[in-house]
Amino acid sequence: MNPDGGESTRPLSCDEVRSRAAEIALAIVGGPERSAALSHLDCCAACRSAVDQLAPAADTLLLMAGEVDPPVGFEVRLLERLRRESSPQPPPRLALRAAALLQSRKWRLSGAVAAAMLAAIGSGVAVGEAIAPATPAAVQGGAGGVTGPRGYGGSSGGSGLANVEVRALRSGSQTAGEVLLTRTTPEWLLMSVRDLHVSAWVSCVVSVSGRVVSVGTFQLQDGQGTWSVRLPRSWALGDVTDARVVGPGGAVLASATL
Amino acid sequence: MGNPRAGLVRNSFVSTTAPAGDTRSDEALLGAMALGDESAAVAFVRRYQRRVYGLALAIVQDARTAEDLSQEALMRVWQHSGAYDVRRASVSTWVLTITRNLCIDFLRIRRATPVDPEALLALGLVSPGPEPGELAERRDAAAAVRTAVANLPPEQARALMLAAFYGLTADEISRRESIPLGTAKTRIRAALAKVRLALAAGLPAEGVTA
Structure with missing residues (x-):
């Protein structure tokens, strides 16, 4: 090494x-x-x-x-996405909705975790990219996003509360964090882990349509970590039925049913 | 050149109508895209979408997945348009390589088995499109490489297809084909050398010694 x-x-x-x-x-x-x-x-x-x-x-x-005609609407959808991502925007409505949910006492999320998750939804974190440890500045940035102007109509696919699912991540009988799944296309899975008493690279594994698929790895430090992943567009909404944190030896450290 | 993405954020798309047949070069379109010119983006997408989608479909063999990956590939082209380096590769190579790599990543994440490379060898020729002159050149290039590959010994052609389209390493090819690693490496090396010489000489690969 x-x-x-x-x-x-x-x-x-x-x-x-x-x-x-x-x-x-x-x-x-x-x-x-x-x-x-x-x-x-x-x-x-x-x-x-x-x-x-x-x-x-x-x-x-x-x-x-060779060359093949893409499906009808391909160009329109792509250019719409280009326009959406090329212009400075307030956070999508989804992020505003998720903010309310993430900050609710029900899930007892810290401001830092909520801000990190919201940053991931609002800014489009790359597949498997870990969110940097939340700093005071990051928290401030996230909070600023949450309080963006109203009336923005550029949400990328549904924006009601029904489009965000938050589930407790369980390790035995203990709560070890939260899993948030956006019911959008594509779906985003955000995971906040704490109190697992492990410092190691772990895998995020999901069950999708009866298959078990690893969607990325991330690092836990002192049992804590926060990360997000954009799931493949080809996965239909609702296909992901559970999410697990799997340790280096293959043991399931925590899981959530979605 | 700075951060192309940052430039785009500052210069959000200027909404203009894309001409039916934009005559700007690929490089000029990329440069304009990096500055937020929507008409350039429209022209670029129209120029490349069939090639990108065709490649993605050939690799993943699923229309919906191919569309998703094609959209992602063209998004990445746009995101990195300001960083394109004309000295390193042609725009076409750059775009298709981005597409191929995305497809390979997808297959690896899904642990999908590559389709039989024979299927790639059986693909149809480039179909007609709206740009006769340039398209004819592309069709010629595609036909030349198809001929070169079709004239390779079948085991060499398979190894080359598995490497070029599915990103399989020599080790992976040796295991998939149940052949020694050295044999896999030899097949890849010989096949690519023959194709190179055939393309350079305008000859079928079978007439080339490599």
Whole structure:
């Protein structure tokens, strides 16, 4: 292991890089080997040339797929999304609704957790991206979003209270946090974990249409962590029936039924 | 070049009507998109949506998923339009690679088994569209690469398809095809070298020694 915690690797020789030139051009070399290969290419013009000669052929292969008319409305939906995300906006109505729910005493969410969750809904956190630990500034930012102007009509898909589900995350008989699922397309799953007494990378696993799928990993520090994930659009609303936090050894640390 | 996204936020789309056949280059459209020009975005989407969707559909083999992934791919193109580097790859390569990578990520998350690469080899030729000149070039390029791949030994063609479309590593291909790792690497290497030479020479790959 290197100091960053990643797998260390040795430098590659010219022969080794050239024997992998096709794989590098096809972008199928991964992990430490890819890193070593790229480092080598950075300082070896001859090997870079060998890869560069193959890269156009590798790229051209993708043209074999041909062109297909997308479904009706594809362009309209895409441009609508571009417009929505290109303009400065107050938080979507969904976030305003979720704010009320998240701040309700029923779920006893701290301001920091609620703000982090709302930030995730309102700003579109990437798949599997962990939310940074809530700082006073972050909390302030989230709170500002919650109190945005009324009357905004740009919600991306439903905005009633019925579109947000919050369930307690249970670890045995104890409450170990909350799971929030937005009933929108796509759905967002937000998880706030506490009191699990574990500091480790854990997986978020959901049951969807009878299958068990890992939707990402995140880090618990001192038993706490908050994160969000945008679920695939291809999953129908209501398909996700439960969410679990699975430890490194495969044990279910906490779960929630949705 | 700064943060392209930040620029877009400042310069939200200027609503203009996209001309029926925008003659700007791909690079010019990307540059305009990064500045918030909606007409450029409309033209770009119209130019690329069939290619992007066609690739996604070929890989994931499901219309709804292909649409979602295509939309996401074009969103990412827009989000990173200001960071596109013309020295690294053509716009077409860049866009299709983004699409391919999204599809591969999706398949890996779902732990889906790639479809038989023979299905890709059996895909139809590029269908007609609204841009005759450019389309003819693309159709020629697609036909050339299809011919080159079709003329490879079948086991080499399969290895190449699994690598190029599904992102399978040599190790994964060796396990999937039940062949030694060294054999998988050799097939990939030989296949790509033959295709490269065939494309360069305008010859079928079978007539090429690599």
